[in-house]
Amino acid sequence: MTTSDIVDVQTTPENDPATTVPGTAPEPTGPTFAQLGLPQQLVTALERRGIRHPFAIQASVLPDALTGRDVLGKAATGSGKTLAFGLPLLTRLGLTARRGPRAPRALVLVPTRELAQQVSDNLAPLGQAIGVQFATVYGGASMGRQISQLRRGVDVVVATPGRLQDLIGQGEATLADVEVSVIDEADFMSDLGFLPVVQELLDQTRPDAQRLLFSATLDGEVDTLVRRYLTDPARHEVRRPGDDAPPAEHLAYSVAFRDKVPVTQELAARPGRTIVFARTQLGVDRLTENLRAAGIRAEAIHGGLPQGARRRALEAFTDARSPVLVATDVAARGIHVDDVSLVLHYDPPADHKTYLHRSGRTARAGAGGVVVSLLLPDQVGQAKRRFRQARVEPVVSRVRPGDAPIAELVASGVHVEPVQRPAREHRRPSGGPGGRRPRRDGDRPRRPYGERPRRDGERPVGERPDRPRREGERFGADRRGGGDRRPGGYRGQGRRPSHTSAD
Numbered sequence: 001m002t003t004s005d006i007v008d009v010q011t012t013p014e015n016d017p018a019t020t021v022p023g024t025a026p027e028p029t030g031p032t033f034a035q036l037g038l039p040q041q042l043v044t045a046l047e048r049r050g051i052r053h054p055f056a057i058q059a060s061v062l063p064d065a066l067t068g069r070d071v072l073g074k075a076a077t078g079s080g081k082t083l084a085f086g087l088p089l090l091t092r093l094g095l096t097a098r099r100g101p102r103a104p105r106a107l108v109l110v111p112t113r114e115l116a117q118q119v120s121d122n123l124a125p126l127g128q129a130i131g132v133q134f135a136t137v138y139g140g141a142s143m144g145r146q147i148s149q150l151r152r153g154v155d156v157v158v159a160t161p162g163r164l165q166d167l168i169g170q171g172e173a174t175l176a177d178v179e180v181s182v183i184d185e186a187d188f189m190s191d192l193g194f195l196p197v198v199q200e201l202l203d204q205t206r207p208d209a210q211r212l213l214f215s216a217t218l219d220g221e222v223d224t225l226v227r228r229y230l231t232d233p234a235r236h237e238v239r240r241p242g243d244d245a246p247p248a249e250h251l252a253y254s255v256a257f258r259d260k261v262p263v264t265q266e267l268a269a270r271p272g273r274t275i276v277f278a279r280t281q282l283g284v285d286r287l288t289e290n291l292r293a294a295g296i297r298a299e300a301i302h303g304g305l306p307q308g309a310r311r312r313a314l315e316a317f318t319d320a321r322s323p324v325l326v327a328t329d330v331a332a333r334g335i336h337v338d339d340v341s342l343v344l345h346y347d348p349p350a351d352h353k354t355y356l357h358r359s360g361r362t363a364r365a366g367a368g369g370v371v372v373s374l375l376l377p378d379q380v381g382q383a384k385r386r387f388r389q390a391r392v393e394p395v396v397s398r399v400r401p402g403d404a405p406i407a408e409l410v411a412s413g414v415h416v417e418p419v420q421r422p423a424r425e426h427r428r429p430s431g432g433p434g435g436r437r438p439r440r441d442g443d444r445p446r447r448p449y450g451e452r453p454r455r456d457g458e459r460p461v462g463e464r465p466d467r468p469r470r471e472g473e474r475f476g477a478d479r480r481g482g483g484d485r486r487p488g489g490y491r492g493q494g495r496r497p498s499h500t501s502a503d
Contacts, residue, residue, distance in 0.1 A: 036054065042129065045126045055080035055083075061084040061236050069232070070233040071233055074216065074235070088180075089180050092179070093127075093130075094131065106155060107180070107181050107182065111184075113139065113160060119158050120136045135150060135157050140307040141307045161194045161201060165197055179205075183215075188333050190222055191353070202229050211230050217353070251371065251372045251373070253372065260374055263399065270342060273341060275331065275343050281303065319420070332360075343362045351386065351389075359371040
């Protein structure tokens with residue numbers, strides 16, 4: 001690695017993406033996007049979205065990435081990594097934009113569905129400005145729709161490893177033309193066991209492809225991935241206060257098993273947004289139902305839910321219509337919601353890294369936050385070791401429902417006003433019954449459903465022709481299936497109709 005760029009960044013409105021509001025923050029110093037080498041089409045598209053100056057990780061990465069060098073980036077979530085790898089990718093593909101059916105030329109691998117959708121939402125509008133088409137590929141969504149996108153032709157595939165591997169196995173996707181590969185949240189993919197699949201996918205891309213890898217940590221399997229696939233990478237690291245330990249107040253309480261749910265209900269009723277982490281999908285579902293039964297508006301997110309349900313739950317939490325989100329570790333990364341004032345570890349995490357990532361959902365963008373761990377008596381010793389590894393030192397105290405520490409914590413919450421989203425418009429254009437388009441000049445006049453002109457001699461619908469009953473035919477046999485409307489007798493040769501005494 002011949003280039004190593006380590007930037008210390010203070011969390012201020014000038015350089016933190018979570019707090020930048022167009023027209024309100026002071027103009028930061030440093031190069032502009034145009035000075036960094038972005039084409040004017042992208043610069044204009046960024047300005048239309050209120051993005052006029054690069055954040056620290058973007059200003060650091062762009063010069064090397066735009067020249068085609070491999071890049072190794074180390075930065076925390078929420079630091080602007082998506083544009084740091086997305087803008088060089090779009091610049092490269094925009095120079096030779098294509099149309100019609102085509103194989104993807106860029107690949108972005110991410111660990112979760114939510115992060116895949118987030119990356120696509122951020123980059124796809126910019127891609128439209130230069131003719132670059134995106135497709136998102138992840139589990140829990142319609143595979144048929146994803147196949148249709150790929151068959152029509154796309155330039156960039158944003159994917160989770162498992163679903164992309166399935167589509168390649170079915171012959172519906174190929175990576176043979178990929179010239180830019182991005183691995184985002186590589187350490188999280190390592191924790192989830194995805195790196196063997198990631199390596200299989202990277203092996204299918206072009207050997208001379210540019211690789212951009214971003215990760216919060218660079219040890220273990222991530223280092224193996226770097227050494228195997230990145231050639232002389234430029235290393236860029238952005239440090240912000242609190243990267244080693246979240247700038248939040250950490251508390252730990254020992255509770256009896258019977259008191260765990262009641263204490264959780266008290267804390268979840270605290271004003272403000274709260275994320276509650278449980279270990280299993282079943283545990284998330286049960287805890288969510290318990291909270292709802294107590295009158296607390298709560299939503300659940302875990303890997304067993306359909307993508308639509310996860311999206312609706314995240315929207316309700318983001319808008320504070322349901323201020324409590326109960327989740328497995330799938331929400332520990334890739335979900336960026338500001339003003340989360342409390343993170344509650346209902347079940348202790350597996351290790352200190354997961355503890356830090358969970359806890360990092362609060363105290364973002366310079367705001368305060370509280371992290372609470374609920375521990376059963378036999379979990380206290382292991383939790384203390386985890387705290388030391390995470391470089392936090394909460395004092396573990398014993399509490400019961402209604403105790404003063406819990407009441408004080410609940411009273412310190414700040415209400416967040418819910419946001420009502422406008423109703424989604426129906427996709428079908430209006431103008432007629434059922435959303436049909438207005439009739440144009442020259443169109444045939446529409447006929448009411450089921451109505452057509454009768455031909456000569458045709459009986460009206462619903463009327464039966466008058467004919468005399470044949471000898472021996474029982475009344476209504478043709479309607480009940482015992483007889484045949486065709487002349488010549490009954491269905492089934494050799495069968496005789498059954499007669500009743502009424503016949």
